[in-house]
Amino acid sequence: MLNSVIVVDDEASIRTAVEQWLSLSGFSVQLFARAEDCLAQLPAHFAGVIISDVRMPGMGGLQLLERLQVDDPDLPVILLTGHGDVPMAVEAMRNGAYDFLEKPFTPQHLLGSLRRALEKRQLVLENRRLHEQADLKTRLETTLLGMSQGLQQLRRQVLDLASLPVNVLIRGETGSGKERVARCLHDFGPRADKPFVALNCAAIPESLFEAELFGHESGAFTGAQGKRIGKLEYANGGTVFLDEIESMPLAQQAKLLRVIQEQKLERLGANQSISVDLRIIAATKPDLLEEARAGRFREDLAYRLNVAELRLAPLRERREDIPLLFEHFARAAAEKLGRVAPPLSSTQLAQLLSHDWPGNVRELANAAERHALGLGSPNIEVAPAGQSLGDQMEAFEAQCLRAALRQHGGEIKAVMEALQLPRRTLNEKMQRHGLVREDFLP
Structure with missing residues (x-):
């Protein structure tokens, strides 16, 4: 059940009394003396109810209601009114306010209205969540095409994993669509507005691998003119897709493992660590654990990459x-x-x-x-x-x-x-x- 409440009132005594009543009833309460401050600090997609006085210096409760309705018409707003403001509050309810309480009001009256408003808010948010899931499912069906049971299962797995902060290993043959699946894991998750950086490990010469991934400072090696940001640093906040990860040189595997463990990296020729927030999606055709047993891949890195595994069936x-x-x-x-x-x-x-x-x-x-x-x-x-x-x-x-x-x-x-x-x-x-x-x- 939702329990977040914002109270906006210029009278300190009313704010204090309402906070005490609501806190004792298990609600999480945030107080504002000015409507302008409430708008400035209101979190996006606020999952709660706003209680506001009608008459306040500066922006009043009705103006606050009007502003809130622009961003979220379904956000419940309960207005607190004086006796002379009742007709105005009734008109406000016609324009979208959830309820109004005439001062002085009892705790029971306030709690009853608030609980009903929160129940409505919960239903609205759940309905939105279901619609968003349906929209994502439809978009994914047009991106990962197929009616086979294997494809349907893959789409379900992608939707489940896209929102989770875990590294993913994709197994599949050449040409089976591993990068497209990686892109879906990025695009349908919370990192979608951040960079998606794809690297084919088999296509990078071993001598350039470290500089490509980690970047370098000026003069770090012969020909290193100027500072260069590596792919991992560039992808900060987003996703790095490492295709054909089995081709990564062992020396770079050790450095990648450290980045995953510590969420930090160092450019070539630098002594300072740089914090990075990355999600790693790797793709491979062979079994990485078998590669590790053959001495061609680090076993500890294989486990770090394979928190979750997706298998792409061949056509x-x-x-x-x-x-x-x-x-x-x-x-x-x-x-x-x-x-x-x-x-x-x-x-x-x-x-x-x-x-x-x-x-x-x-x-x-x-x-x-x-x-x-x-x-x-x-x-x-x-x-x-x-x-x-x-x-x-x-x-x-x-x-x-x-x-x-x-x-x-x-x-x-x-x-x-x-x-x-x-x-x-x-x-x-x-x-x-x-x-x-x-x-x-x-």
Whole structure:
């Protein structure tokens, strides 16, 4: 239950009395003698109630109400009035005030009104939270595309981890979208307005690695002209994404470990430590603990990085996502050129679903762009090793069902007619493929 209350009144005796009543009842109370001071110190998204006198020197309670309503129309404001101000207070309630109390008022009257206002505030904030979660979920669904169970689970994990102050290790094959997932962890969390710095550890020469990460002072080494801020310092307050972390030299692993542990770093050639606030997201294809056992990676750093782990399934393990992704990439490529992407034939769709996609999403995007440009069918193998005919048929059936559901906006009767399936058979197939009608409603 919320218990934060702000009291604004120019009379010290009333402020003191109200504070005593409310504090004894378990409320957290903050006092102001002037409305201007209340506005200046009011925290963003204040999760409580404001009690204000109507008549005060300078800004009065009605002006304060008007100002508060601009930023948050749902913030409850209880007005304290003299006898002659009652008609004015009633008008204020029509304009958004929650309640008014005529002086002198009893503690019971004040507590009753305050508790009702706090209950309303709690419902409003909870409703906002649910709407924000729904908006985030919708935005994430358009960023991490896919209907497979694996992708749905990944989106849930990303939303859960985005708001937590923990380092994350992303495991996945080349081209599976590790940087995109890292970016979502940043964009959907509290650091979204701070820098997101991505580094590919395999692409930085070992001789330049330390200067790239930690920066340097002028003259720290031959050719170091002027001071340079490193990537870690630049990302202060935000997120650092270290792709192919297994390629980081052992000497730099030790220094990165110290930064994670102490939240401090030193530029090359400097003696002064610089405090940094960083979230580290690392990505790797191999198992870091196996790399540590082979002597190629520090075990203590592996544990520090792997507070939470996300595994990205390769495209061959989520074939039902292939048509949706292909359509997205083809449409985006065509729109850039002012074209309309040509439709896929059933033969081409079968090819897409049967290919093994060793390059994962990156390879699929390339094939979709070629298709959108009219450069012919994707250069792919039709029958990958290890995939049975039954698996290919299941993937094709799931795609046909999904396409029909999307085309008809989830209308089951229209889907039955289009696919010429009885209701029971359609229900069984939808259940087997994890398809839910509500996901396709307009």
